[in-house]
Amino acid sequence: MLRTVTVGYDGSSESRAAAEWAAREALLRGLPLRLVNVREPLPGPVAESALMADGTFRERAERLPREAGATLRARHPELEVVAEQVPGGPMDVLPEVAKDADLLVLGSRGLSGIGGFLVGSVGMVVIAHTTTPVVLVRATTSTEATGPVVVGVDTDKPNGTVLAFAFEEAARRGAVLRAVHGWTVPPYYAYALPAYPSLAAELGVEQSDALAEVLRPWREKFPDVEVAEESRAGSAAVRIVDAACEASLVVVGRRTRRGPVGAHIGPVTHAVLHHATAPVAVVAHD
16 A cells, blocks of 8 residues: 555544644655544444434544544645544554554644643554554644654663664754653662762763764764764653653654553653653664
8 A cells, every 4th residue: 555644533623733744744755635524433323313213423423534634634735644534442443543643643632731742542552453553733832843853772782773764864854863861770779879979970971972972873874863862860751751751752662562452652652641641652672
């Protein structure tokens, strides 16, 4: 099938923001935009009710993706937009349509009173059951954001798939890539810190050197991408969420697991998904 940027659309403000973000991403990638509206089957009594008998509800539901597609074509005349409705449940349909996409984009509701995401069961299931990169977008996301692309880097187990995605996104946008690494003092060092104050500084230098070494081949591969390295003591999740405040996109990884049980999403990625204020791309890797 033709490569696309695919967006799940249900007419909500979150999905409208996701569709607009996906449209701009499709333009950056030179790909068509596929807008998918999932139509869940109605329970028997509801489907047979007088309210449904004249077909008004069904007509309105079928019109939803067509109108959204028309709006996006009018706003981005240079973009090819395919809008369709697929029967089934979102948890089944969205992972399936993601198989044919370069990128799957979903809307996510903001937490009341807290800057961040409320990632519902559909979003978590889709993220956990597709190997296609998934981006979550809030309703308040500005498509004009020009901040850096932020990527979380694990220097102990760096992953090329995640770093390649982040560097490519920064290159497309002409944005700075902000590589964020959070580290903690090993327990056997902690007791020595009061007696040797310089030890913390030495550990910091070691961690910064480790980050620089991980990024070195990627800097060489993407010489036009400006890279800002940030290695600081503390929780990796907190460091990434803090950096997200100024970001146009945050990139995190998710290890692919073959077991049928569990959400298959690590604690750092889980925290970033729920609390980052920028769009978050989750990239699956082995």
